[in-house]
Amino acid sequence: xRGFLTNPVIIKELRERFRxxxxxxxxxxxxxxxxxxxxxxxYVETANKVYFRPGESREIFILLTVIQLGMIGFIAPxxxxxxxxxxRERQTLNVLLTTHLTPxxxxxxxMLTSLLFISLVVLSSLPLYSFVFLYGGISPVQLIKIFWxxxxxxxxxxxxxxxxxxxxxxxxxxxxxSYGLTFLVGVGTALITFFLWQFFEMMEWKAVDSDLxxxxxxxxxxxxxxxxxxxKVVPPSLTYFMEPWILFSILYLGLSVFLLGWATRVxxxxxxxxxx
Amino acid sequence: MIETQGLTKRYGKLEALKxxxxxxxxxxxxxxxxxxxxGKSTTMMILSTLLRPSSxxxxxxxxxxxxxxxxxxxxxxxxxxxxxxxDNLKAIEYLxxxxxxxxxxxxxxxxxxxxxxxxxxxxxxxxxxxxxxSRGMKQRLGLARCLxxxxxxxxxxxxxxxxxPRARIEMREILKELRAMGKTIIISSHILPELAELCNxxxxxxxxxxxxxxxxxxxxxxxxxxxxxxxxxxxxxxAAEKILTDSPFxxxxxNKNRYFRFQFTGSDVDKAALLANLLSQGIPVVSFSEAKxxxxxxxxxxxxxxxx
Numbered sequence: 001x002r003g004f005l006t007n008p009v010i011i012k013e014l015r016e017r018f019r020x021x022x023x024x025x026x027x028x029x030x031x032x033x034x035x036x037x038x039x040x041x042x043y044v045e046t047a048n049k050v051y052f053r054p055g056e057s058r059e060i061f062i063l064l065t066v067i068q069l070g071m072i073g074f075i076a077p078x079x080x081x082x083x084x085x086x087x088r089e090r091q092t093l094n095v096l097l098t099t100h101l102t103p104x105x106x107x108x109x110x111m112l113t114s115l116l117f118i119s120l121v122v123l124s125s126l127p128l129y130s131f132v133f134l135y136g137g138i139s140p141v142q143l144i145k146i147f148w149x150x151x152x153x154x155x156x157x158x159x160x161x162x163x164x165x166x167x168x169x170x171x172x173x174x175x176x177x178s179y180g181l182t183f184l185v186g187v188g189t190a191l192i193t194f195f196l197w198q199f200f201e202m203m204e205w206k207a208v209d210s211d212l213x214x215x216x217x218x219x220x221x222x223x224x225x226x227x228x229x230x231x232k233v234v235p236p237s238l239t240y241f242m243e244p245w246i247l248f249s250i251l252y253l254g255l256s257v258f259l260l261g262w263a264t265r266v267x268x269x270x271x272x273x274x275x276x
Numbered sequence: 277m278i279e280t281q282g283l284t285k286r287y288g289k290l291e292a293l294k295x296x297x298x299x300x301x302x303x304x305x306x307x308x309x310x311x312x313x314x315g316k317s318t319t320m321m322i323l324s325t326l327l328r329p330s331s332x333x334x335x336x337x338x339x340x341x342x343x344x345x346x347x348x349x350x351x352x353x354x355x356x357x358x359x360x361x362x363d364n365l366k367a368i369e370y371l372x373x374x375x376x377x378x379x380x381x382x383x384x385x386x387x388x389x390x391x392x393x394x395x396x397x398x399x400x401x402x403x404x405x406x407x408x409x410s411r412g413m414k415q416r417l418g419l420a421r422c423l424x425x426x427x428x429x430x431x432x433x434x435x436x437x438x439x440x441p442r443a444r445i446e447m448r449e450i451l452k453e454l455r456a457m458g459k460t461i462i463i464s465s466h467i468l469p470e471l472a473e474l475c476n477x478x479x480x481x482x483x484x485x486x487x488x489x490x491x492x493x494x495x496x497x498x499x500x501x502x503x504x505x506x507x508x509x510x511x512x513x514x515a516a517e518k519i520l521t522d523s524p525f526x527x528x529x530x531n532k533n534r535y536f537r538f539q540f541t542g543s544d545v546d547k548a549a550l551l552a553n554l555l556s557q558g559i560p561v562v563s564f565s566e567a568k569x570x571x572x573x574x575x576x577x578x579x580x581x582x583x584x
Contacts, residue, residue, distance in 0.1 A: 008375075011373070016364045016365065091359050095356065097326060098324050101377045270342060270345055271328075
């Protein structure tokens with residue numbers, strides 16, 4: 001903890017990030033949008049009724065959760081894709097690399113401060129969920145699982161952004177590629193799954209018996225989220241060899257470590273380059 | 277303190293640095309002269325552990341820059357030719373950040389930062405946002421930043437570039453102070469006269485090759501049989517310039533409003549003949565004499581014909 005509080009990059013990043021009015025605006029806008037959706041839905045649902053069913057509260061919860069996942073996919077690359085390329089563009093990176101800060105400490109500190117901000121945004125929306133609890137319809141375990149799932153997504157998409165910003169010199173390029181890869185993970189994996197499912201059906205192969213589909217369903221954030229909140233979007237006959245959220249966490253946390261390791265390697269000015 | 281042996285850096289087919297051999301003793305100020313793209317920054321980046329040489333070795337304080345980068349980084353303070361600053365940080369916080377980056381204990385930082393700001397004449401700007409400082413001030417703050425860990429070696433890439441004359445003089449005074457503190461300094465510039473009174477040794481680099489290397493005293497254009505002449509005329513400057521450019525012994529005529537400065541490659545007899553020619557053509561010559569050469573003349577004379 002002491003190391004965390006005395007890490008110069010973390011202190012600088014927090015100072016820079018939280019000193020500007022932009023941060024308050026981002027946070028305020030996020031909560032405003034989420035709150036407006038929540039109150040809008042409650043208003044529409046209850047406008048012509050005198051009662052409110054817990055099942056409807058569940059729908060609100062699902063809506064909030066889906067929007068929040070979308071927001072994470074939108075915000076995480078935006079906040080991380082410029083962290084290292086930004087230093088390069090500002091011509092501050094070389095100076096930083098001649099200090100005692102190692103490439104790993106630079107990458108990890110940048111990652112951590114970005115995560116702190118995204119986590120603040122997500123956590124600050126927690127009171128909105130209390131509306132759902134007020135009416136019932138969702139269990140605390142589900143909420144904990146959801147927030148764990150959000151954390152894994154934040155870490156992965158954050159690592160992806162940090163990696164792109166280390167790998168690509170320009171923030172513009174890094175941001176576009178981060179969003180492209182985020183889209184691939186969020187939508188691309190679902191499309192691939194759907195396509196392969198249809199292909200199996202066409203060939204009259206037994207898709208439900210294959211180990212491929214439990215894996216494919218477990219790597220798409222949308223399917224995993226649906227599993228956590230108990231929405232059956234996958235065929236009920238499909239059996240998972242591991243709970244999707246566990247497989248999802250292992251896979252994406254592993255990938256995050258790999259991406260951060262790669263970013264650290266890229267950042268080392270004295271690394272040996274492959275010949276040719 | 278600094279030594280390079282056959283240092284070479286290639287980018288694909290382009291050789292940015294060719295077989296550079298340098299030796300800079302402790303406490304000396306070494307001036308690196310050469311046009312943009314000559315290889316000065318490449319050398320400095322290798323010495324600062326920011327670039328891997330293609331071949332050859334570089335040592336700072338006896339440490340190999342490739343094998344012992346951490347030890348080298350403790351010894352050096354590096355200031356690149358262009359560097360940015362962070363938005364939303366005050367000068368004092370900017371230096372505090374680098375103190376942290378060099379793991380300087382917090383209890384020592386307040387006094388150290390005050391001393392450094394004093395050294396670079398920025399005490400009055402301690403609480404100003406770095407972004408709001410002038411270019412000269414940012415450059416001085418960058419120099420203070422180099423000094424937070426009290427390095428023995430300073431690697432300064434074009435520290436005076438883009439500064440107005442006043443800021444340049446201020447920078448030079450600070451560098452003199454650092455020289456007096458016993459720092460070994462390697463400094464590059466393409467504005468040559470600013471290095472003359474600062475350096476013990478100079479090296480002239482062009483197209484990646486060190487083409488001259490020695491003490492400032494030893495570096496005279498006379499070595500190459502060239503003298504620097506100056507001529508002042510009352511009027512008829514155009515006619516005078518034509519006579520000068522027509523002479524086979526005159527090179528690089530610099531015309532500053534009836535005041536000429538040029539390289540002369542001939543003997544004293546040729547000089548007398550040139551003066552006689554000017555007078556016979558009715559040019560009102562006010563003065564015709566040898567000029568005190570400066571580093572710019574040295575550089576131009578040494579690089580004559582290189583790369584052409």
